[in-house]
Amino acid sequence: MMTVPVPGATVGVVGGGQLGRMLAEAASPLGVDVVALDPTPDCPAVPPATAQVTAAFDDAEGVRELAERADVLTYEIELADPDLLESVAADADVEVHPTPDTLRTIQDKLVQNRALEDAGVPVPDFTAVDDADDLEAAFDDLGSPLMVKARTGGYDGRGNAPVESVAEAREAFDGLDGLVAEELVDFERELSVIAVRGDGETATFPVAENVHEDEILRESVVPARTSEDVREHATAVARDVLGALDGRGVFGIELFERETDDGTEILVNEIAPRPHNSGHYTIEGCHTSQFEQFARAVCGLPLGATGLRGPAVMANILGDPDAEKRPADLAGAPDALAKPGVSLHWYGKREVRPLRKMGHVTAVGADRETLLDRARAARDATGFE
Template sequence: MSITLPGPTLGVVGGGQLGRMLAEAASPLGVDLVVLDPTPDCPAATVAADQIVADFDDADAIGDLASRVDALTFEIELADPDVLAAASEAHGVPVHPDPETLETIQDKLVQKEALADAGIPVPEFVAVATPEGLERVVEEFGGVMLKAREGGYDGRGNVPVETPDAAAAALDEVGGAAMAEEFLDFEREIAVMGLKGADGETRTYPVTETVHREEILRESVAPARADDAVVAEAESVARDVLDVLDGRGVFGIELFETRDGDVLVNEIAPRPHNSGHWTIEGARTSQFENHVRAVLGWPLGPTDLVAPAVTANVLGDVDETEPATLRNVETVLGAPDADLHWYGKADVYPLRKMGHLTVTDAQSDPGAVSVDERDALLDRARELRDGLTFEA
């Protein structure tokens, strides 16, 4: 392959914070982005070359997008795989990851069945569609995590059900057809950002520890505070997952480490993921740059850790929706070990992801960083993040 600059134009369905960071990563490569998003002046609009304002399943608009670009991708699971495939065929532009992969991942039950059929370790799960069926499953499992089969991501559409008498309300909350998954007594949640390039090449980023509260990712610690055997197993499982998925790009593979040291797959995102934001400062090539490279069929960049890193999400700390003004920013800007990323969202509401900050330890040996040093980085990131507020 002969690559020249200026480079091609990449079309992205979705223009949220992931689209924004894709555009930021693409620009130094000479690649322009055109994003499609229903929100006028979406977060990606200020850094992308252009925005098409349309719904994620608008066939005419996605056809227009395909006619203007050299390749297509998506940064949100709400993209319509059939529409993407049709636009790709009609305009002769590739779309990655493969729309069939997106279709599989969009339905959490189908996703889990595909993984289980491939021999990949997953928690016990079962399809449920009625309150009576869910009651029986809750009794059998001693409580479950109920997940909407479609439309849920980043913790949305998940409802814990601990007793049979909570079944009807929980099923109504997720909207009917769902998947019930056993509650796990896990040691920690971890993640691997997997990467598929041209000619079947695969790479993985270092295993990351993810810290959730109220089903929302709060912090990511890289490398994970897990022992070597768990890290090796997580990397092996992640590569097995990549073998199941078709198409090029970055895949966020969320995992559980059980109390017994086993590694089970939780969910997969066919796109860059919040748990990989640390790669912007902490890896040789960020997940966003590598997604652009992969989708275009360009050589992949190294995924090596260059510095231990902790990312802390900046979430809305207000009681109701209001115009977004983040205060005390100088505390992060004045920190020599921290980098701030603002997502450009006009309004803030409770627990909305508005940005993140990453603290790195450039003085530590990435291959020999102690758990204590990672604990200190996590404390530092939390301290800086908790000093920020949207409240007047």
């Protein structure tokens, strides 16, 4: 492993959205600068990131400039090009974390499922779909309805759809090639674990319970409202996932908790090779945030403590589902901040769009149900003028 100078290191990150912004905020106290590559001028990460390379995620010259300015490369979006990162990093003599091989695995949901299955990690039953015959066979083998996913490019629920027929899948995906079909899991609750690999060490954060609507994360409750045995089981599965991936960094691992005749089952839904929305509670809720861990991990620094300061609830601030794209003028922030124990994070996006993640609130305290009510009230106090 290369030695990254701290203080004084520079992390080059492909992607300059809210994850890059919160990475830069957490890296600054460590004496670590962040340079973000993003196609949007004055992207949300800048400031607090030190600088921006304005270029597409797969722009060779832009990624080369990023590598020349960095001591280590990483990414906060799966649209990064693993082949380009690998080539440019070799020329600039810098490392990429997590590794390009991990990014390749995560970018393709079929490859991801096969890699996890080969490693003995539990996943829903699945099969590849490239034509109508494949999908009909999937209905026969896995039941109906099915969860069908685009193998590549899906994000925040886009590219996923439950379907009951070939015709419905054609309409949802504009064709049937490049898909993966999974059994539709009848789960008790959705969970997630933020897992971290550093230089020779690993760590996991407390298990979160996630509330989704229309495939978009709305709230995370921590600790998850399930038994301690289930939380330990979920953590063990997350550690097994780490064993199937390479490189230092933070991994958001989404899980299903399902009850079966043989007991509770934990299945991996998807993995993000970066900080994850469901881990935003760690900023106020844990001794070390997922973003500080991200900076520590990619720089090869010792990992921080992951324990809870206290129960926490995070609620996303989203664009109205029926609103047209318009300037992002947030109203109600003082009312949200007036709630006891509530913190507000604004992502610096200039335009609000339907269901776009614009910010979040976190409530920290003692009782999860009270905190959930408080976080929802704080979120609902905000809006866009």
